[in-house]
Amino acid sequence: MTGSVLFDAPGPRTIARHRLYSILTVVAVVAAIAGVLLFLRSEGELAYEKWEQFVTPKYVEALLVDGLLKTLQMAFTSVIFAVVFGVVFGVGKLSDHRPVRWACTLVVEFFRAVPVLLLMIFIFFTWGVGDGFGPYWSVVFALTLYNGSVLAEVFRAGVLAVPKGQGEAAYAIGMRKTQVMNLVLLPQAVKIMLPAIISQCVVALKDTSLGYYIVAPGLTYIGKAMWTEFPGTHLQTAVVLAVLYISVNLLLTGLATWVQKKFVGEHKPLDVGMTALTGLTAQGTGGAPGPGIGAP
Amino acid sequence: MDDVFSNFDLVLKAFWMTVQLAVLSGVAAMVLGTLLAAMRVGPVAVLRTVASTYVTVVRNTPLLVMCVFVFFAAPNLGLLVGTPFLVKGTIAVGLYTAPFVAEAIRSGVNAVPLGQAEAARAIGMTFAQNMRHVVLPQAFRASVPPLASTLIAMTKNTSVVAVFGIMEATARMRYFVNRNADDTILIFVVFAIGYILLVELISLGAVGLERRWKAAR
Amino acid sequence: MRLTRLKVAAAAVLVASTLAACGDAGDDDDKGLDVDVQDNAAEEFDAGTRMRELADAGSIKIGVKYDQPGIGFKGATDDTPVGFDPEIGKILAADLGIAPEDIDWVETISANREAFLQKGEVDLVIASYSITDERRQVVGQAGPYYVTGQQLLVKSDSDIESIEDVKGTEVCSVTGSTSLANIEAEGATPRGFDTYSECVDQVLNGTVDAMTTDGAILLGYAAEHPDELKVVVEPFSEERYGVGYSIDHPEMCDWITETIEDAQEDGDWAAAFEVTLGKSGVETPEPPAMDPCA
Numbered sequence: 001m002t003g004s005v006l007f008d009a010p011g012p013r014t015i016a017r018h019r020l021y022s023i024l025t026v027v028a029v030v031a032a033i034a035g036v037l038l039f040l041r042s043e044g045e046l047a048y049e050k051w052e053q054f055v056t057p058k059y060v061e062a063l064l065v066d067g068l069l070k071t072l073q074m075a076f077t078s079v080i081f082a083v084v085f086g087v088v089f090g091v092g093k094l095s096d097h098r099p100v101r102w103a104c105t106l107v108v109e110f111f112r113a114v115p116v117l118l119l120m121i122f123i124f125f126t127w128g129v130g131d132g133f134g135p136y137w138s139v140v141f142a143l144t145l146y147n148g149s150v151l152a153e154v155f156r157a158g159v160l161a162v163p164k165g166q167g168e169a170a171y172a173i174g175m176r177k178t179q180v181m182n183l184v185l186l187p188q189a190v191k192i193m194l195p196a197i198i199s200q201c202v203v204a205l206k207d208t209s210l211g212y213y214i215v216a217p218g219l220t221y222i223g224k225a226m227w228t229e230f231p232g233t234h235l236q237t238a239v240v241l242a243v244l245y246i247s248v249n250l251l252l253t254g255l256a257t258w259v260q261k262k263f264v265g266e267h268k269p270l271d272v273g274m275t276a277l278t279g280l281t282a283q284g285t286g287g288a289p290g291p292g293i294g295a296p
Numbered sequence: 297m298d299d300v301f302s303n304f305d306l307v308l309k310a311f312w313m314t315v316q317l318a319v320l321s322g323v324a325a326m327v328l329g330t331l332l333a334a335m336r337v338g339p340v341a342v343l344r345t346v347a348s349t350y351v352t353v354v355r356n357t358p359l360l361v362m363c364v365f366v367f368f369a370a371p372n373l374g375l376l377v378g379t380p381f382l383v384k385g386t387i388a389v390g391l392y393t394a395p396f397v398a399e400a401i402r403s404g405v406n407a408v409p410l411g412q413a414e415a416a417r418a419i420g421m422t423f424a425q426n427m428r429h430v431v432l433p434q435a436f437r438a439s440v441p442p443l444a445s446t447l448i449a450m451t452k453n454t455s456v457v458a459v460f461g462i463m464e465a466t467a468r469m470r471y472f473v474n475r476n477a478d479d480t481i482l483i484f485v486v487f488a489i490g491y492i493l494l495v496e497l498i499s500l501g502a503v504g505l506e507r508r509w510k511a512a513r
Numbered sequence: 514m515r516l517t518r519l520k521v522a523a524a525a526v527l528v529a530s531t532l533a534a535c536g537d538a539g540d541d542d543d544k545g546l547d548v549d550v551q552d553n554a555a556e557e558f559d560a561g562t563r564m565r566e567l568a569d570a571g572s573i574k575i576g577v578k579y580d581q582p583g584i585g586f587k588g589a590t591d592d593t594p595v596g597f598d599p600e601i602g603k604i605l606a607a608d609l610g611i612a613p614e615d616i617d618w619v620e621t622i623s624a625n626r627e628a629f630l631q632k633g634e635v636d637l638v639i640a641s642y643s644i645t646d647e648r649r650q651v652v653g654q655a656g657p658y659y660v661t662g663q664q665l666l667v668k669s670d671s672d673i674e675s676i677e678d679v680k681g682t683e684v685c686s687v688t689g690s691t692s693l694a695n696i697e698a699e700g701a702t703p704r705g706f707d708t709y710s711e712c713v714d715q716v717l718n719g720t721v722d723a724m725t726t727d728g729a730i731l732l733g734y735a736a737e738h739p740d741e742l743k744v745v746v747e748p749f750s751e752e753r754y755g756v757g758y759s760i761d762h763p764e765m766c767d768w769i770t771e772t773i774e775d776a777q778e779d780g781d782w783a784a785a786f787e788v789t790l791g792k793s794g795v796e797t798p799e800p801p802a803m804d805p806c807a
Contacts (some may be wrong), residue, residue, distance in 0.1 A: 006405075006413050006431060007339045007423040014339075022342040029346060043373050058590045113495045114488045117450035122484040125473045129625060164461050202356070209358035213459055213706065215622060220360060227368075228580065228710045229588035235369035242357045249356035342669065371718040378719075381683075381704070459688050461704035461715070470689035472706070 048279075050236050053226060067222035068244055074136065074218060075205040078143035082204070083197060085148025090155025091181060104152070111149040116142055117210050124214040135216035143204050154196045158189035191263050198256035202249045209245075219244060258286075299476050299488055301493050310468035317385050317454040317464060318494070322447055324390030330432075335403055336398065339423055351395040359392045359456045363500025367460040385457045389450060396446045404439030405431055437509045448495050465490055485505035548603045548781070554610025563762035567636060568609040575602040576621035576635035576646075580708055583733015583790045584641050587620070594618050596733070598639040600785035601756070601773070602659055605637065608772045627652050630759050637769075638757030641727060644804075653762070655769035656755030658782075660801045661729040662748025663692050666716060669743050673723055675744050682722035685712040692726045696749065708773035709734070717741060727752050728789060736792030744795070753801070774803055 010018060038047050092104030111119070120142035124136045128138035162185050170184040212220040219241055229239045335347035354362075366388040372375045378386055404467065408431050416430040436443075455466035463471075469487040473480050551557070555568035567573050578585035587594035593613075603613045609653045621629055621640045629635045630652045644654045665684070667673050673682065680700035686693040688705030697703040704721050706712045713734045715721045724731065728748055735742045756773075758765040776782040777800035786797050 006426055007336055008417055010339065018340050021340045025340070025342045025346060040373075062590060093419060098425040110488070111490070113448075113452075113492045115455040115466060117458065117493060118484070118491065121466065121470060125477070126480040129628075145420045148382075172473075188374060204357040206356075209360040210456070212360055220358075221403065223364075224708065225588070228708070229513060229590075231710075231714070232372055234364055234372055234714075237481050238361055238364040238369055241364075245358055245361065246353060250352075253356075291509065368714065371720045374718070459705060459707040459711075461683075461685060461706060461721070463703055465703065467688055467705050471694065474689035474691070475694070499699065 045235055050230075050233055053230055053233070054236070054240050059226065062222050062226075063219070063240070063244070066217060067219040068248070070136075070221075071205065071208045071218040072248070073189065074139050074143070074208045074211065074216070075201060078140045078208075078228050079147060079197070079204050081140065081144040082147035082200070084149050085144055086151025086155050087186070089152035090159070091186075093152060093156050094159060096177070103176040108149040108152045110151075111145045114146075116146040116207055117213065119145060120210055120214060128214065133285070135211060135214045138214055139208060139216045139218075143207055146207070147200050147204050151193075151197065154193050154200075155189065158193040158196075159185050161192050162188045177193060194259040194263060195256045198252055198259060202252050202256075205249060206245065299479075300472055300483055303472075306468060307465075307486065307490070310463060310465045311494075313382075313452070313462065313464040314454050314490075315494070316382060316445075317389065317457065317462070318451040320382070321389035321393060321450060321454065322385040324386055325393035325397045325446075325450065326511075328390065328394035330401060332394060332398035333401035333405065334427060334432075336402060337427075347398070351398055352390060355395045357392075359388070359453055362392050363388045363456060363460050367457075381460075382464050385454070385460070385462050388457065388460075391455055392453070393446065393450045396449070397443065400442035400446050401435060401439050403442055404435035404437070407438035408434045437506070440502050440506045440509070444498055448498050451494050451498065479502065515624065535695040539630040548607040548613065550607045550612045551610045554608065558768075562764045562768075563636075563759075564609060564765065564768050567611070567769070571611060572615045572617060573606050573609065573611050573637065574619055574635045575599075575606070576619045576626065576629050576638040576640055577602060578622070578640045579620040580710070581641065581730055581733060583736050583792070584730055585639075586733075587618070594620075595789070597659070597729070597785060597789040598641065600789060601776075602637065602639050604776045604781055604785065605756070605769060605772055606641075608768075626757060628776075630757050633759065636758070641729065641752075641754055642757050643752040644755040648757075651760065653758040653760050653766055654755035655758065655766045655806065656803060657753035657801050658756060658772070658773050658803070659729060659754040661727045661752050661754065663695060663725060663750040663752070664731055664744050664748050666713065666724040666731040666734060666742055666744055667722065668716065668719070669741055671722070671743075671745070674745060676749055683720075684723045684725050685715050685721045686725050687712065690726065696725045713738075713742075729754070732790045732795055735795070736790060739792070739794050760799045763807075770803045770806055 008014075033203035037046070052065070089104045089108050090110065093101055094273050095101045095104070120138060124132075124135060125130075128134055132138075133141075149240070159181075166184055166188065167180055170180040175183065208216075208218050209220045211218050212224065215221065223237045223241045227234045330352060332347045335343040336351070338344065366376065366384050376387075412430055412434065413426060416426045421430065454464060454486060458467035458470065465487055469483060472483045476483060516669050530560060546552065547598075555565055558565040558568060577594050577596070579587040579594055581596065583596055585596040585598040593599070594615075599618070602616060602618075602645055606613065606616050619629070619635050621635065621638055623640075625761040626638045626642055627648065630638055641683075642648075643656070648654060665673060665676075665679070673679060676699055679696060683702050683704050684696045685704035685706055686696065687709060688707065693703045693705055701723075702717070706710075706715065709724070709726065709730060710719075712724045716724045717738065724734075728744060729752075731744045735744050756769050773782065776785075782800050783797050791797050
């Protein structure tokens with residue numbers, strides 16, 4: 001159902017009323033923005049000195065190289081691991097053997113129900129500190145377990161979304177179970193799942209910010225170092241961080257939409273709302289904007 | 297290991313804080329999210345733009361950065377200084393969750409059969425009447441599963457306020473981990489079970505709600 | 514719609530990169546004390562000792578904190594950390610004939626100090642590293658070069674004067690720290706933050722009533738804001754900061770102890786204190802007596 005079904009084509013009076021609403025809204029929004037800017041200016045928050053570090057080459061470099069690049073590395077590394085984890089456990093959940101199915105379901109449901117931050121702190125303080133693998137990998141492993149569990153559901157749904165006849169035909173020509181899965185079902189499923197995987201990158205990217213808690217590198221770490229060095233610039237730093245996150249995420253969302261159109265067509269994006277245990281899902285901390293959701 | 301169990305009241309108190317945060321943020325996010333959803337499907341283009349801008353911006357910003365605004369940037373400007381930490385947590389988590397609620401409700405609106413809205417229009421209902429009496433009651437029903445997902449994610453997300461001064465479950469786990477470095481696994485399991493119970497509670501509530509509303513149809 | 518948004522984002526990135534050439538934030542802070550670097554230091558030490566090896570090599574790796582003003586702090590783009598701990602490090606290095614610029618500073622956090630010493634990632638740890646019996650099982654600790662204890666940092670006009678006054682107030686510290694647990698036991702509402710500097714901001718803007726941790730750390734912040742903040746309450750715990758060294762080189766203990774004792778006598782210790790923690794206007798304390806080496 002599209003938005004337009006909800007209301008009639010507006011008549012002259014309605015158009016006038018809507019115009020009034022529009023004008024009022026624009027006035028209110030402009031007034032709000034102006035009010036905020038004036039307030040910030042009177043507080044001296046817009047002064048050049050408070051923003052200077054963000055146009056100073058060495059700090060820009062720190063933000064982009066030690067910050068953004070590390071954040072992207074952590075996000076993509078964990079997504080790649082998560083895809084592997086997701087395939088193993090997603091296929092495991094489709095296994096014909098009940099114990100395998102149950103074990104995989106249990107693992108997947110556990111990691112989906114536990115806050116990723118709790119997981120991260122646990123991993124860091126158990127195996128990450130001291131001689132351990134450090135905060136960077138603690139973030140990567142926590143995000144792998146969490147996103148991998150979400151992707152396991154995506155993979156399961158993806159395999160189930162391949163038309164039934166495909167598998168049946170493969171069995172009919174004498175393929176074995178593994179062959180059917182590896183040669184027929186998974187390749188097609190991956191195509192359907194690609195946009196969901198990219199969307200999961202957005203979730204992972206946002207969740208790398210949680211590395212802040214365990215002194216992992218990344219954007220929030222650099223942000224913290226910068227507002228510590230320039231006291232009273234939390235606002236400015238947070239604005240810059242938000243802009244960076246939003247830009248990268250919009251690029252990723254755009255990519256997901258493009259992939260969706262190019263490879264999947266007009267199919268609905270995969271919905272993995274249902275879980276085996278409760279019939280409901282525990283969605284990502286971020287909950288990526290699903291591809292294809294735009295303005296009505 | 298005895299530390300967690302002999303101080304179990306601290307664990308319970310921490311989860312009570314998590315529950316309070318989740319309930320308050322949930323209410324805030326539902327109100328704001330419903331408003332955003334109505335704006336997004338409504339006839340006024342400007343309102344649609346405002347709502348979708350908010351949704352786009354907030355959905356792509358990490359909750360941690362939202363918390364920096366609410367807990368660090370605002371007090372430095374003299375805002376929210378006397379505000380209780382629980383309220384600040386509610387503001388951060390509520391503002392962050394609202395767009396996800398809006399999207400869940402919008403998907404519910406999309407699930408309402410076309411004929412319903414058309415029939416409402418046919419008998420002369422305005423957009424507001426149509427939404428209030430025909431579309432939204434049904435949309436909420438269809439939104440129950442995605443809304444439950446959103447609320448579950450939100451409950452888990454309340455953990456992010458742990459280093460912003462609120463002693464909720466995750467901060468309390470840090471406390472125990474620090475005191476008992478050899479027992480992290482047990483401590484983690486205790487706290488994980490707490491979260492899983494909360495998550496299952498929301499799931500069961502949603503399943504029950506769905507069943508009841510289905511019967512009422 | 515989406516395309517336009519992408520274009521806007523791309524344009525924003527471009528604008529940012531063009532602007533990037535013109536700012537000049539961050540200034541070079543004072544670099545602390547000048548130390549007398551010993552000439553021919555290597556000959557002072559017996560062959561085979563770790564000190565001889567370091568003096569011969571002409572460089573030393575010292576682990577310090579990077580996030581505690583006054584104690585050990587390094588800005589996002591600074592080359593070297595500043596603070597009381599790095600000053601002690603420079604005094605020790607100078608005795609080996611190693612100039613400050615030849616010191617390899619390594620960031621240590623509370624969680625990794627023992628491991629860094631055991632694995633030889635650093636030669637010394639000088640990082641608000643309290644001497645405890647537990648730690649002395651696995652690493653060497655010489656000192657104390659400084660004695661402090663848990664205190665409170667409050668606004669200059671605060672009513673909090675004694676530990677009894679914290680009941681019912683909101684007191685912040687670092688999430689999961691012992692200090693936070695102690696103050697909770699005193700009846701305050703604990704407010705855990707990620708770092709001390711977040712916490713001190715909350716005190717400055719009036720969100721919380723006080724901050725608590727080792728007095729030395731609090732003095733560092735009071736030094737940054739001498740008009741707005743003060744350190745109150747008799748220390749209600751004793752933290753003795755020591756210099757950490759590898760347990761495989763027990764000979765380092767006597768050297769560290771003697772070098773710091775010399776610095777205490779000739780005024781270097783006091784001077785190091787004055788340019789770092791002493792900036793808060795607090796009187797330079799009597800240097801603590803060093804423990805004898807085993």
